[in-house]
Amino acid sequence: MTRVQIVKEDGEKEAFDAEKLCYSIEQSGAPADLAKNVCSAVEQKVTPEVTTTQIFRQALGYLIKEDLEVSVRYSLRRAVSALGPAGFLFEQYLEALMQAHGYETERNVMMQGKCVDHEVDIVARKGNKVCLIEAKYRNEAGGKTHINDVMYADARLIDIASQHSEKTFDEDHYQMWVMTNTKFTEKAITYGRCRRMKIIGWNYPGQGNLAEMIVDKRLYPVTVLPSVSHFEREQFAKQQMILVRDLLPYGVGQMINDLGIPPQIAEKIIAEASQLVG
Numbered sequence: 001m002t003r004v005q006i007v008k009e010d011g012e013k014e015a016f017d018a019e020k021l022c023y024s025i026e027q028s029g030a031p032a033d034l035a036k037n038v039c040s041a042v043e044q045k046v047t048p049e050v051t052t053t054q055i056f057r058q059a060l061g062y063l064i065k066e067d068l069e070v071s072v073r074y075s076l077r078r079a080v081s082a083l084g085p086a087g088f089l090f091e092q093y094l095e096a097l098m099q100a101h102g103y104e105t106e107r108n109v110m111m112q113g114k115c116v117d118h119e120v121d122i123v124a125r126k127g128n129k130v131c132l133i134e135a136k137y138r139n140e141a142g143g144k145t146h147i148n149d150v151m152y153a154d155a156r157l158i159d160i161a162s163q164h165s166e167k168t169f170d171e172d173h174y175q176m177w178v179m180t181n182t183k184f185t186e187k188a189i190t191y192g193r194c195r196r197m198k199i200i201g202w203n204y205p206g207q208g209n210l211a212e213m214i215v216d217k218r219l220y221p222v223t224v225l226p227s228v229s230h231f232e233r234e235q236f237a238k239q240q241m242i243l244v245r246d247l248l249p250y251g252v253g254q255m256i257n258d259l260g261i262p263p264q265i266a267e268k269i270i271a272e273a274s275q276l277v278g
Contacts, residue, residue: 003015003016003017004016004046004047004048004050005048005049006046006048006049006050006051006052006055007049007050007051007052008051008052008142009051009052009053009142010142016043016046016055018039018043021039021042021043021055021059022035022036022038022039024074025038025039025059025063025070025074028063028070028071028073028074028076029069029070029073030063030067030070030074034063034066034067034070037062038059038062038063038066039059041058041062042055042058042059042062045058056075056078059074060074060075064226068226068272068275068276069275069276071226072220072224072225072276073215075224076211076214076215076220076224077181077202077211079220079221079223079224080093080181080210080214080221080223081138081139081181082139082221082223082233083137083221083223083242084137084139090135090137090181091107091108091121091122091135091137092107092240092242093221093242093243094121094122094133094135094179095107095122096219096242096243097213097214097217097219098122098124098131098133100217100219101213101216101217102126103124103125103126103131104124104125104126105122105123105124105125106122106123107121107122107123108120108121109122109123111123111132111160112160112163113156113159113160113162113163114159114162114163115159115162116159118156118159118160120132120133120134120156121133121134121135122135124177128173129173129175130173130174130175131174131175131176131177131198132156132157132160132174132175132176132177133177133178133179134149134152134153134156134176134177134178134179135179135180136149136178136179136180136181136182137180137181138180138181138182143182144182144183144184144185145178145180145182145183145184145185145188145201146184146185146187146188147185147187147188147191149178149180149188150178150184150188150191150192150195150197150199151191153176153178153197154176154191154195154197156176157174157176161174175196175197175198176197176198177197177198177199177200178192178197178198178199178200179199179200179201179210180200180201180202180210181201181202181210182201182202183201183202183203183204184199184201184204189204200213218245218276218277219243219245220243220244220245220276220277221242221243221244222236222241222242222243222244222246222247224244224276225244225269225272225273225276226268226272227265227268227269227272228269229265231261232259232261232265232269235259235260235261236259239259244273244276244277245273245277247269247270247273248270248273248274248277248278251270252266252267252270255269255270
């Protein structure tokens with residue numbers, strides 16, 4: 001029996017795989033019975049040429065009704081990707097994430113190299129370790145971080161290190177990181193390993209990847225809340241409110257009076273934020 005062909009984010013077609021959908025929901029922390037019920041409900045509505053985005057939204061709709069935290073984890077990758085279009089800075093979000101993991105940080109730091117000066121997205125320090133972080137944000141469908149991105153970051157480290165003596169720029173203390181909200185290509189991973197770089201993507205490495213770093217500290221972006229639409233994202237962006245936890249001190253009244261958010265929506269946003277990180 002021929003399986004229904006669906007359309008992926010990059011425009012390519014593939015056969016719908018219910019087991020793959022169930023697995024992705026279970027990976028978000030859903031109990032097996034909930035994942036099975038959601039998969040079954042979505043599968044009944046799958047038609048030829050339906051997009052993976054439409055399937056995602058259907059599954060998310062069911063999850064929101066059943067378990068907010070599971071739905072948030074399920075939609076987390078897309079929520080992080082939505083930081084850019086709403087005017088947020090991915091670098092700013094990564095800085096907050098590194099701080100939550102115990103690092104002291106500076107953003108947009110100018111460092112002198114032997115050949116040219118370099119603006120480093122984030123410098124993160126913990127103990128005697130200094131991490132120079134290159135942030136690679138992508139919001140295009142199916143976007144990946146390629147070997148040229150990793151090699152470029154490595155070249156910057158080499159030039160910066162060349163300006164200093166080995167004693168003041170010990171590679172055991174300084175390390176170049178590349179952090180991205182997408183996947184790395186295989187060549188990018190191979191090069192990063194060879195050069196002893198720290199590369200962190202959405203699901204790479206197996207432990208300590210970007211998704212795990214976020215969930216571990218519950219450092220969710222505001223874009224993950226179901227009641228936050230494009231309008232609310234723009235208002236939060238103007239106030240530099242990136243994280244769900246930033247919303248709680250603000251309160252319903254200030255959202256209504258200062259940001260022009262409708263009362264019913266403001267109440268829902270605060271309720272969701274409180275449930276998620278309160």
